[in-house]
Amino acid sequence: MKRNFWLVLLAALLFMISACSAQDENHEDYHSASDENTGTESNPSDESESEEEASTSTPDSADGGFDVESYLNEHYAMENLHYVAEAWEDAEVDKTNYTVNILPDTKEFGQEIDAIFKNGSPNVDDERTIEMFAMAEKIMDDMPTIDETIHIDSVNWVSYDGSNSVMLIQDYENSNVQEGNQDSVLTQYSSEQIEYARVWLQLGPNQDIDGLYVNYIPAGTPINPIDETSASYPEDVIQLSGSRLVDGSVTYSGNGDGTINIYNVPLRWDGQYPAGEKFYTDIIDNTALVYIDPGSDEKVAELIKLLQVSE
Numbered sequence: 001m002k003r004n005f006w007l008v009l010l011a012a013l014l015f016m017i018s019a020c021s022a023q024d025e026n027h028e029d030y031h032s033a034s035d036e037n038t039g040t041e042s043n044p045s046d047e048s049e050s051e052e053e054a055s056t057s058t059p060d061s062a063d064g065g066f067d068v069e070s071y072l073n074e075h076y077a078m079e080n081l082h083y084v085a086e087a088w089e090d091a092e093v094d095k096t097n098y099t100v101n102i103l104p105d106t107k108e109f110g111q112e113i114d115a116i117f118k119n120g121s122p123n124v125d126d127e128r129t130i131e132m133f134a135m136a137e138k139i140m141d142d143m144p145t146i147d148e149t150i151h152i153d154s155v156n157w158v159s160y161d162g163s164n165s166v167m168l169i170q171d172y173e174n175s176n177v178q179e180g181n182q183d184s185v186l187t188q189y190s191s192e193q194i195e196y197a198r199v200w201l202q203l204g205p206n207q208d209i210d211g212l213y214v215n216y217i218p219a220g221t222p223i224n225p226i227d228e229t230s231a232s233y234p235e236d237v238i239q240l241s242g243s244r245l246v247d248g249s250v251t252y253s254g255n256g257d258g259t260i261n262i263y264n265v266p267l268r269w270d271g272q273y274p275a276g277e278k279f280y281t282d283i284i285d286n287t288a289l290v291y292i293d294p295g296s297d298e299k300v301a302e303l304i305k306l307l308q309v310s311e
Contacts, residue, residue, distance in 0.1 A: 069085040076138070081132070086101065095150055097150075099154055100155045102156065102157050133168055193304045196238070201295045204240065210242070217237045219236050227273040227274050228274060229276050231280035231283075236253060261290075262290055264287075
């Protein structure tokens with residue numbers, strides 16, 4: 001009887017041990033499955049975070065389009081400078097047009113660049129402006145290949161306070177910006193009239209003039225007609241002058257990109273002649289490349305009213 005009692009007790013203990021072991025296994029299986037599920041659920045979250053990080057580095061604008069300004073500042077960075085891109089629509093072009101402006105980060109740096117532009121040929125004399133012109137050309141060439149829906153109309157230098165600007169490059173062949181955006185005070189005048197007035201406004205020795213005279217000089221004309229040793233102009237040039245000798249003159253050729261070549265010649269030749277051909281070839285070889293500022297439209301219009309163009 002006692003033997004049977006111990007056998008029953010032993011069987012009960014074995015049953016309890018077996019039940020507890022099964023419960024532990026089930027508990028471990030539960031945690032294992034839970035861990036697997038947690039891992040599975042975390043993957044989409046990680047992917048979402050990764051996608052969010054990727055989207056923040058993609059230069060998209062608020063409306064989902066290509067963010068030209070952000071792209072330029074990220075990929076075409078220059079020291080002490082930043083870009084501002086202005087978009088505008090042209091019904092004749094099935095693309096978004098952009099005017100890209102290069103601006104200084106500080107007023108002091110802007111004043112340095114302004115002074116360089118006003119004093120002559122920046123793309124020859126100054127490394128910083130050399131870089132700006134090279135970058136402007138690169139932007140003009142690269143951006144349409146990066147996104148075919150955009151068109152860079154022009155790249156410009158703009159001073160810190162916005163009072164001065166210099167066009168570094170423009171897509172003249174495909175541009176309607178002058179027709180679309182030009183101030184109404186100048187819309188009634190031709191591009192040639194505007195050019196003459198702007199050149200005189202920036203370079204004319206005397207601004208208080210009674211008349212602004214325009215004389216066309218064709219290529220092959222002697223620089224000094226009264227000297228038989230004179231070399232000739234290698235290109236068509238324009239000579240601007242006032243009505244009086246004291247008003248001075250500006251003799252130049254235009255490059256069609258906002259720049260002109262200045263010939264250092266007087267309105268009237270005084271001196272000892274013959275001077276020799278080298279004297280005149282030095283004038284040709286030492287023309288100055290100058291970038292013409294648009295200036296005040298009102299002042300330009302006033303000078304246009306004084307134009308007297310020779311035929």
